[in-house]
Amino acid sequence: MLKKTTDNCIKSLILSALLFSSCSSSTFRIFHKPIVFDDEREKLSIEYLESRHGIKKDRATIQPRMVVLHWTAIPDIERTFHAFYSPTLPEARKSISSASTLNVSSQFLIDRDGTIFQLLPDTVFARHVIGLNHCAIGVENVGSAKDPLTRAQLKANENLVRYLKTKYNIDYLIGHYEYQKFIGHELWKESDSSYLTVKTDPGKGFMRKIRTRLKDLNLKGAP
Template sequence: MALALVGGSAVLGGCGPRQSATSGVPSATPVTSARSAAAPATATAPASPRPSTTRPSARPASARATTTPARTSGAAARVPVVAAYIPFSAQRKAETASYAKRHYGVASWHLRPSMVVLHFTETTTMSSARNTFAQDVPNTGELPGVCAHYIVDQDGTVYAIVPVTILCRHTIGLNDKAIGIEMVQSTSGNSAHWADQQILARHAQISSVLRLVHQLQAQWGIPTSRVIGHAMANDDPAFRDLRGWHNDHSDWQAVDVMEVRRRLAAL
């Protein structure tokens, strides 16, 4: 089923925006939009985002909005999704295919997701995270630039950044199978567990995250056990990187992901 749609640094810290290799060399729920992945989204003006100490940001003024009503999926109401796609040109797709060949052995930018990885942005605004994803600059010495499929702002607004049928660099070793969901939140000098807890306590934001994940699970047949945090990636049984790279992020600790799974089961 498709998502209901109400509309169309550079290294970031604790979450998915930054990827680093600790050794070796220095993502879709198709949204019901007619826009192609290669074309820049109408919503190129980002919103403002993040920590627990800031007020939720407003929706980007240029984000497309439609009157598509939210529907229900089981007991959970469908979450509206704002189209805020970054440009994903033919060149970036070629870079992505080359990256996939080096790290996963298959030269393809296409993604058929089988899991979800949770992140927080380590920024205070949605727009700063989106802008980083849009830049397509080398990360850990390689192109393409990092990206994620969704950003969920603190006010609960869900932004589609990249179609989930396109591979994004958000989690080393799992990019070829995972949808990446970023949540606007900064550690603000605290631990990743503290940041996870801020999101879990922020009703508007976590409710949207849960509904989004629930919809993605229904569409792609993803079990709740395959919803993990970035901090769990290296130990995941599906982890594989042909270059020997590993993640060094601590966002979304296992104990906090267990709470997410518990709430998903209650939907």
């Protein structure tokens, strides 16, 4: 009788442990941390769509066809958020102000521990990738070449892309460093052919890993 009672207790403990493990496993969540999107930012975004992409709209919206992954080159979440927060470019970004005074930003920002923050609604325009902003959801990751993206960020990017794929007709997943390969493609829209910058983010190794994880989605890379 004692052995049977002990066996039942052990089984109960094992079942409880399994249930606790299942309940305590990481859950996909997006936390809202909005940057300023006021009349000024929308006006500048609408102007950017027309002057840079040749698209005339009454509202600063996009039709997502791709996700572009970035790294911030800024070492922490709050400084990155502050850099994106204002509608206009800071003095430090004068090198790209000739194209527009609209500040750079992205729809999503992922911290080193994999926490996902949403800065703008999915389909609101953000300036983050030359020639493709009009159809691209941007995902910034806190990191750099010196501080490569983490395993937690890899998992978070996978979860986020899977989530976005369920909502939109996403065909492409690219790293920021691949954007110039779209020159001449039907999606490429940039009024100034000389307006190009060299990028390395988010790293070729990171893109190999994320594509392996998302192989089942059959997303296209750069042409």
